[in-house]
Amino acid sequence: xxxxxxxxxxxxxxxxxxxxxxxxxxxxxxxxxxxxxxxxxxxxxxxxxxxxxxxxxxxxxxxxxxxxxxxxxxxxxxxxxxxxxxxxxxxxxxxxxxxxxxxxxxxxxxxxxxxxxxxxx
Amino acid sequence: xxxxxxxxxxxxxxxxxxxxxxxxxxxxxxxxxxxxxxxxxxxxxxxxxxxxxxxxxxxxxxxxxxxxxxxxxxxxxxxxxxxxxxxxxxxxxxxxxxxxxxxxxxxxxx
Numbered sequence: 001x002x003x004x005x006x007x008x009x010x011x012x013x014x015x016x017x018x019x020x021x022x023x024x025x026x027x028x029x030x031x032x033x034x035x036x037x038x039x040x041x042x043x044x045x046x047x048x049x050x051x052x053x054x055x056x057x058x059x060x061x062x063x064x065x066x067x068x069x070x071x072x073x074x075x076x077x078x079x080x081x082x083x084x085x086x087x088x089x090x091x092x093x094x095x096x097x098x099x100x101x102x103x104x105x106x107x108x109x110x111x112x113x114x115x116x117x118x119x120x121x
Numbered sequence: 122x123x124x125x126x127x128x129x130x131x132x133x134x135x136x137x138x139x140x141x142x143x144x145x146x147x148x149x150x151x152x153x154x155x156x157x158x159x160x161x162x163x164x165x166x167x168x169x170x171x172x173x174x175x176x177x178x179x180x181x182x183x184x185x186x187x188x189x190x191x192x193x194x195x196x197x198x199x200x201x202x203x204x205x206x207x208x209x210x211x212x213x214x215x216x217x218x219x220x221x222x223x224x225x226x227x228x229x230x231x
Contacts, residue, residue: 037220047166047209047222060218096165106213106220107156107171109178114165 002027004097004112012091012119018084022097022112029078030055035100037108038071038082040093048093052100053080087119123148123214125223133231140197142226144210149190154213157186157195160225161206169208170195197228205230 008020022036029036038050051061053071061069065084073080084091094116098108124147134140144155152173158166168177170186173193183198197204210223 046224047211049220049222052218052220062219063217098165100220104168104171104175104177105151105153105156107168107177107211108158108166109168109171111165111167 002099002110004099004110006095006097006112006115008115008117010116010118012087012117013121014088014119015086018082018087018091018117018119020082020095020097020115020117022080022082024078024080024099028075029073029080030075033101033103035102036071036073036080037098037100039096039098039108040091041096041114042090042093050082050084050095089119091117092119093117122219123150123212123221125210125212125221127208127210127223127226129226130224131227131229133229134200135231136200136202138200140195140200140204140228142195142197142208142228144188144193144195144223146191146193146212150193150212150214152189152193155186155188155193156211157184158209158211159204159206160209166209200228204228 012018035052035054037052053059068085070083094114096114097112099110126145128143155173157170160166174186207225207227209225
């Protein structure tokens with residue numbers, strides 16, 4: 001079965017760029033009617049969609065983060081990545097990667113376990 | 122921009138009781154694009170319902186979803202101990218493409 005695993009630094013300094021990678025295992029990132037998303041959750045708070053990418057390279061971003069976000073995909077490595085620039089303490093959160101399925105109404109049917117990222121000097 | 126509101130914020134119930142969770146949208150949402158998730162502490166969310174009423178793979182039939190337009194409901198017919206968690210609704214809007222989550226409803230043990 002398909003599994004997702006986030007990786008990247010757990011600590012990022014203010015004003016720097018947060019970089020995370022999600023590795024897809026148990027299946028090809030290019031197969032099926034899927035897209036690949038990043039979602040974050042500050043401690044004790046709700047979920048915020050960051051953006052998504054299709055394996056064609058087409059992207060959509062949350063307008064509130066669009067100026068700072070880049071999502072990319074590397075199909076040869078079965079990975080997709082997130083870059084969030086000019087981070088502040090408000091970007092401290094658990095970051096999840098997830099598979100979206102447009103045949104299921106754009107619901108997220110598979111999630112990574114999440115990775116905690118703290119923005120602090 | 123569509124905003125989702127969930128009520129109540131917290132629902133205190135006993136095992137075996139029925140739970141009714143509400144998700145209200147600020148504008149009409151296509152039923153095809155309304156989903157529900159369960160999240161337990163320290164875990165990633167788990168998809169329960171998509172398309173407003175279709176159960177995801179492996180989800181017990183005590184979970185059901187209903188609704189249309191701006192009002193959607195997640196019902197847990199008889200609460201099991203493992204059902205005490207936070208539940209989120211989520212919608213997809215296409216112009217521009219954006220996915221949004223509600224603030225969540227916590228179901229805790231009375």
